[in-house]
Structures are given as structure tokens and as C-alpha cells.
Amino acid sequence: TPFFVKLEARCKDIQSLLCVGLDPHFTELQLPATATLEQQCDAAFSFCKTIIDATQQYSACYKPNAAFFEALGDHGMITLKRVLQEIPPEIPVLLDVKRGDIGTTAAAYAQAAFQHLPNVDAVTLSPLMGWDSIAPFVTEQYSHKGAFLLCKTSNPGSNDLLALNLSTNETLFERIAALSQQWSVQHGASLGLVVGATDASALKKARTAASNAWILAPGVGAQGGDLEAALEAGLNAEGSGMLIPVSRGISQAERPGVAAKELVDAINAVRDKIVAG
Template identity: 35%
Template sequence: MNALQKLNNKLKNNLFICVGLDTDIKRIPSHLLNKSEPILEFNRIIIENTYNYASAYKINFAFYEKFGSKGFQYISQTKKMIPSDTLVIADAKRGDIGNTAKMYAQSIYDELNFDAVTLNPYMGYDSVQPFLEYTEKLNFILALTSNKSAADFEKLKLADGSFLYQQVINKIKEWNKKGNCGIVYGATNKDDLVNDILLFDDLPVLLPGIGAQGGNLEDVVRLFITNNKRNFIVNISRALIYLDDSSEFGDKINRYMTYLNEKILQITNEN
């Protein structure tokens, strides 16, 4: 089963939540610190309590790479905990010149065997092309991000009146000849999303920014569903995995995921 098939199978079952594993050892419940591998134990509990309700998982490489070679063991071992029918995204935001990009692609797709990756396109086509050669994978390319400084470059206005990030989306559609491109679009600004949603066409959309960064889940889901678009996943990281630090945090995360999916299902049934 290729990456897009994994994703579509989940979306058909009204599963739109992507669980972000931004695991920070300083924030995990203190009772886990007595375990031999606290990070892996934390991730295991998160995964076991979310996989029935998740469309995908996104492993944020920065939180693991900080541990050096040990961190890559954490990445690999965490990925093995996730059911094989579920999309797993390497949130690595790779983007470099062709030869270097080729090595990054081999690392993420051949060695670590991820289904998908996040990519930074600002060095142009040759920085993403090696990833696009993997036709069974899915490449989420940064368009409009959810951070406050996105306006520094992404929202620069061009001579034709469009924003730079909108031209990036148009370029990604050109690159999508093999049907393995998606976009990353920050869900923190509803007005931007209202203006851009038809620009996405059929590209799968990864939406960060819900929860801790201020995006509203119901607004975002309703906007996609009312525009007859179901090819989106909403990433929730900190607002989900750190919602409780007691010994019962797994159960509470399970209940919260159930609640989120019920809210989404209600919206889809209304439309």
C-alpha cells in the first residue's frame, strides 16, 4: 500500500487528525523518567491511545536529532510502533541542492522507510526533485507556515498582486506530475484559508497550527467540508500529547481524540 492509499483509507473513515510526536523529555510526565527509555515509553502510550482515531503520525525530527545517533534510534523505534496501515510523516523540512537532496531522500525513504516527508522548496525544483522520484511516497511541501514570521518571506507581494506562497502552491501543482505532492498550510489564519482553499485543487493538505498555535479545529474542518474537500489532515501536537501529566495521561488523550473525532464527524454529517 503506497502513502496516498494509506492516507485515503483513513480519510474515507472520517479520520482527519494527524498526531504530532514532538516529544520533549522536559515536558513528559515525571513518572516516566524512571523508565529506561522515557521518550519511547511516552511515545508508546501516545500511539496506543490514538492509533484507532488518527489519520497519520508526524515525527518531528528536531526533537530526536538533538540526541545525536541515539535520536535516530528513537525515530526508528517510534516508527515501528505505528501500525503499518497508517501514514507516518518525517517532519524534517529538508531542502537543499540536488546531490544533497538526493542523500536526504535516500535517508528518509530508503533507510528510515517513512511514508512521507515535509520539504522546504525555497531553493527550487532541484531541491525537491529527488524526493519526487519516489512515486509511492508523499511529499508535503511548505506553502504557508503557521509561525508568526511567515510574513517575512512567504507573504511578500509580487508584481501581479499575488503572494509568494501562492506562487509556491502553483509551482507545486506543476511538480505534481506523479501525484505524490501535498502542501503544508498553516491553519492559524482562517481568512487566508478562505481565500486560498480553491487554489489547492486536489493536493493533500497538512494543516499545522491547531491548538497551541491558535488555530480553530471546527473552523478549519467546516471550511474544507463545505467546499467539498476531504483531502486534508489537521496536525495536533502539543495541545494533545501534553494535555495531562498524570499517570492517567494515556486515557485522557484517548478520550480527547474520541472527542475531536466526534466533533469532526458532526461537522461532516451536517454537510
């Protein structure tokens, strides 16, 4: 099944656009500073398993960020593998790796994400090196996989480059949004966009430039993004086409399952409003 078909089916099935992040920050593991790597790996696994168990009925997609597992050394990758095995097969998995390199190197990164880790359906990528840096992840043997391209990221520094005006009278991020549509059509690739929930005006422009794209909008919760404003700017006419990834806003809640449910309800309230016109 192509990635976006699997994602859409899941979103419809459980009426959710929530993407639950799995980011085991060391500070969230409640370990002494002297904890060994092995103890950190065990705690990271339990942290993720607790979140998965509490949120799976609300989660349209899981997004583990590879950084937190790579940070744990040799055993970190094994821990990530164990976490991925805990995710029910009907729930899509977006592995957050933000890769971007020349074609031959990108092919090795694609192999790392899709060949050795179980159940990874899609990845995050930086598009700044162009189509040949993206192709190895979403064509040929991986044509059923998906990728979300960094377009206008949620951090303050996203204005340093991505918001710059080009001589074509558009911003760099709008060019990225338009290009991703072009690449999707030309190459039959499953490409979405990452546009931070921290910038509703950018979400609106990205939606205009890429009317059919799935948009991943991080920044709700710990980064202070305005959920309602983001959804109003980024949802498509059917009140869909957007995934809201939340990591710390769920993991640091007293009850992650309740936090996930509240997020789904809040998201759906805005969707209903939009569909009702």
C-alpha cells in the same frame, strides 16, 4: 501504493482527518534536568508509545518531528526507529523534517528519510529552492512517497516572507500552492501543502490555488488555531483533503485517547455540515 492513495484509504476506513503528532519535548518527559541522554531516549520512546497506543484507532496518520529525536544525539535516531516500528502498518507516517537543498544534497536527505528509517511514507519539505530540491523525494525510486510543501506556515513569522505580494498579483504562498499543483501534474508527484490552521484566510486562498491538494493544517491546540474556521476554509467540496496535525493538544491532555476522539468528532461535525451544504 502511492502515498495519497494509502492516506485516503486510511481516512475513509476510520472516518478521520486527524494526524497525531509525536513530538517528545524534553519538558513533557517528566525527567530531572540531570537525566542522561539514555534516560531521555527511553522516556521519549515511552512517551511516543503511550500516545500511539492511546490514539491509533483515531489516527489517520502519525507525524513524528525528527527534531526531537535528533536532539537526543546518537541514540536519538535509534529511538525514532523504535517509535516508527510501533506504528501499525496501515497507518501512514509523515516524517516532519522540513528539508530543502540542491538536488544532490536533497537525494542524500531522501536516503536518510526513506532508506534507513522504517515505514516512512512522506516528508515535509521547504519548496523555496524549487522543483529540483523536491524531485529526489518524490520521483524515480521514491515515486510512491509523498511530500507536504511548506506554503503558509502556522507561526507568526510566516508573514515575513510567505505572505508577501508578488508582481504577478498573488502572494508567495499562493504561487507555491499553484506550483505544487503544476509539479504534481507534470511529474506525477504526490505533493501536498502545509498551511497553518492559524490563518483561515490563507487556507481559503491556498484551497483556491490548489483545489485538489491535500493540505496539512498545523496550529490547532497549543498554537491557538481555530479548528472550525480552518476546516471551513480548507476542506474540499467533498469535506475532505485536509489533515489536522495535533501534537501537544493530545500529548498534554490528561487522557490522550479521549482528546484524539474529541478532535475527530469536532472535525467530523464540520465535515458533515459542509457536505450537507
